Amino acid sequence: MQLDDFRFHHTLRVRWAEADMQGIVFNGHYLTYADVGITEYFRAMGQTYSGETGVNGSDFFAVRTLLEYRSPARFDELLDVHVRIARLGNSSMQFLIGIYRAEELLVNGEIVYVHADQSSRRPSPIPASFRSAVSEFEKVLPEGA
Template sequence: MQRSDFRFSHSLRVRWAEADLQGIVFNGHYLTYADVGITEYFRAMGQAYDAETGVKGADFFAVRTLLEYKSPAHFDEILDVHVRIARLGNSSMQFEIGIYREDELLVTGEVVYVHADQQSRRPTPVPDSFRAAVRQFETSPPQEG
């Protein structure tokens, strides 16, 4: 996985509360970093999440997360969270995540969301307008958030 595989990244600084006494980031915080990256990806794509209506009338629910740790991050470092949609199915999408410190890949990840009815949480098709936004965004020049 290379940084150049991604069209979008978002930078963040590791906060003191995210690290242990040795200054190493607790492993659970990387999922929060991935979530921040995905939120910023939606925003950059013009599909920002609204708590009442979901993503422009749609609602996505996380159903699977997977992180693989390669090297630790430390307090006060700047991390770049790279995000892309690797697969867009009928009612689900798979995000691929790469968390880097400069050129060093620290964590790889995968987050799968299902598009579903807000009440029943039953899968529904991903809207065509969202698919079009993804296609346009993923083929545009790289962006940093």
């Protein structure tokens, strides 16, 4: 996974509460960092999330997460959370995540979300408007990829 594989990143600083007594980030916080990165990705794409209406009337649920830890982050370091959609299926999408300190890859992984009807929470097709927004934002995914 290379930095130039990503069009989008969000910078955050490691807070005191996220580190252990040695100043090293506890593993569970990297999933929160990835979630913040995805939220900011949606925002940058113009698809902001609301608890009441989801993403422009659509709701997505995480169904798979995988993180690989390579090197620890420490208290007060700046981290760049890189995010991109690698696959956009009928009702699901796969995000690739890279968490870097400068150019050093600390954590990489993937998160799969399923689009669901808000009332039944059953999988449903990803709306064309969302697909178009992703295609325009990433400029690499063909429509319906």
